[in-house]
Amino acid sequence: MTTSDVLLTADADGVRTLTLNRPQAYNSLTVELKERLLAELRAAAEDADVRAVVLTGSGRAFCAGQDLKEHVGLLQANDPAPLHTVSDHYNPIVHAIMDLPKPVIAAVNGTAAGAGAAFAYASDLRIAASSSSFLMAFANVGLGPDSGASWTLQRLIGLGRAAELMLMARTVDSAEALRIGLVGEVVPDEELAARAQSVAAKLAAGPTVAYAKIKHVLSVAAQSSLDDALAAEDAAQTALGATADHTEAVEAFVGKRRPNFQGK
Structure with missing residues (x-):
């Protein structure tokens, strides 16, 4: 396993696991984490020894979306970076997930909100812990969806349900997520990592x-x-x-x- 302050990577059985690692901030996305994640996804795409990828989070959350503290701080400092993060970070990350020529499994532990939820939607398979939840909270901060959620979510659950979840900014627990087809499988929290690794390893051994x-x-x-x-x-x-x-x-x-x- 190799580490950085904000992301962990580990390889086993042809599977590369990328773990968002800001547990004290629910793995919310800073510029550093977004740039690191994009680089690691691109590296996994090019590495012939990597045959499947698992994306997950450390601690009690998968990813709470944009780090609003950093976002507000940069805006107050008249830094233009927040105004370009969709084009510079979120869009390339979603393309990196969806275009990666290997299966990507989102192992959703805890909260997945905003761009974090969208990263899970962009993945090929979603395995959720029983304590997990999904939230499209863009409307709560006066914004529209990004990170491809407008495209991916309705293809997973239909236009009507996608509109409801985005307009009402309503939390979806793991049981509902399974019922409406947002995830493919729900497992006990303590079994999530092993189950995701097992599925990914099976795919890694395939064509x-x-x-x-x-x-x-x-x-x-x-x-x-x-x-x-x-x-x-x-x-x-x-x-x-x-x-x-x-x-x-x-x-x-x-x-x-x-x-x-x-x-x-």
């Missing part, structure tokens, strides 16, 4: 080159016509059909053995 294409075609299909989606699927299947992982999978099926995927 990661295919996972990258799956993520791509789903993204295309979410914002295009049927013909565009069919074309993206066609291109992906053509490319994947020539991979070593596909050959290995077919040979393993014929040989009645478990495939050994290499992500190639």
